Amino acid sequence: MTKKDYLLSGHIFxxxxxxLAFQFYFFNxxxxxxxxxxxxxxxxHKDINFILFYSDMAFVFTSFILILLLRYNKKYFFLxxxxxxxxxxxxxxxxxxxxxxxxxxxxxxxxxxACSFLLLGSKPGLLWLCAVLxxxxxxxxxxxxxxxxxxxxxxxxxxxxxxxxxxxxxxxRQKNEYDNKKMMGINKSLETSxxxxxDFSAHLEERIKQGLIESQNxxxxxxxxxxxxxxxxxxxxxxxxxxxxxxxxxxxxxxRYEKNKGNGYI
Numbered sequence: 001m002t003k004k005d006y007l008l009s010g011h012i013f014x015x016x017x018x019x020l021a022f023q024f025y026f027f028n029x030x031x032x033x034x035x036x037x038x039x040x041x042x043x044x045h046k047d048i049n050f051i052l053f054y055s056d057m058a059f060v061f062t063s064f065i066l067i068l069l070l071r072y073n074k075k076y077f078f079l080x081x082x083x084x085x086x087x088x089x090x091x092x093x094x095x096x097x098x099x100x101x102x103x104x105x106x107x108x109x110x111x112x113x114a115c116s117f118l119l120l121g122s123k124p125g126l127l128w129l130c131a132v133l134x135x136x137x138x139x140x141x142x143x144x145x146x147x148x149x150x151x152x153x154x155x156x157x158x159x160x161x162x163x164x165x166x167x168x169x170x171x172x173r174q175k176n177e178y179d180n181k182k183m184m185g186i187n188k189s190l191e192t193s194x195x196x197x198x199d200f201s202a203h204l205e206e207r208i209k210q211g212l213i214e215s216q217n218x219x220x221x222x223x224x225x226x227x228x229x230x231x232x233x234x235x236x237x238x239x240x241x242x243x244x245x246x247x248x249x250x251x252x253x254x255x256r257y258e259k260n261k262g263n264g265y266i
Contacts, residue, residue, distance in 0.1 A: 019180040034063035
């Protein structure tokens with residue numbers, strides 16, 4: 001009995017679903033980390049802001065529900081990934097605005113970009129990148145440095161690093177898509193070759209059967225001709241010693257000679 005892989009949510013993936021299998025691996029790792037470590041982050045945020053505490057706990061609950069949802073059916077991956085990215089976006093935005101001067105609050109954005117690009121693809125990942133950076137800049141221009149705790153130049157450098165990280169994850173995602181499409185093309189070519197080989201084998205088998213039938217018919221026809229010759233035509237085989245070694249039935253009937261059990265005729 002094959003043991004089900006937890007990181008694949010217990011599902012079986014065929015060769016055409018290699019990219020989806022990779023996404024399940026990555027998604028389940030992220031969900032496991034979110035479920036395990038977010039309570040500790042919520043405990044830290046409890047003394048900073050009660051909104052952050054409840055946001056973190058809601059994120060923990062959401063991640064656990066998504067783990068169960070992924071195990072139910074593969075088709076829920078699209079829904080679960082969008083729900084997870086949206087929840088993560090809300091969490092990291094609240095952390096950025098409410099965590100004060102905590103310097104670790106910007107590390108959540110690269111994690112968010114990795115999830116958005118690897119789980120959703122290039123275009124949705126780009127939209128989420130714009131949404132995060134837009135909210136950061138909007139918050140800066142509304143509340144100012146005293147609330148955001150970052151200057152405009154620092155925020156620009158953070159944005160550049162976020163874009164760089166996003167490009168890296170996007171390239172990694174595209175490489176996986178390319179490898180998956182290439183593998184699918186190879187599998188399709190192999191399936192075509194296999195089908196052609198099976199057709200050729202079936203055709204060859206049919207020709208062999210027809211050849212055997214024709215050979216049997218020819219053999220039967222020859223045997224019938226020999227029987228006709230034996231019954232109606234006088235034939236005799238004489239060896240080098242002048243002895244008759246074999247004669248036809250018609251010869252025996254006419255001459256009234258009988259075939260000896262030994263060699264030759266008398």
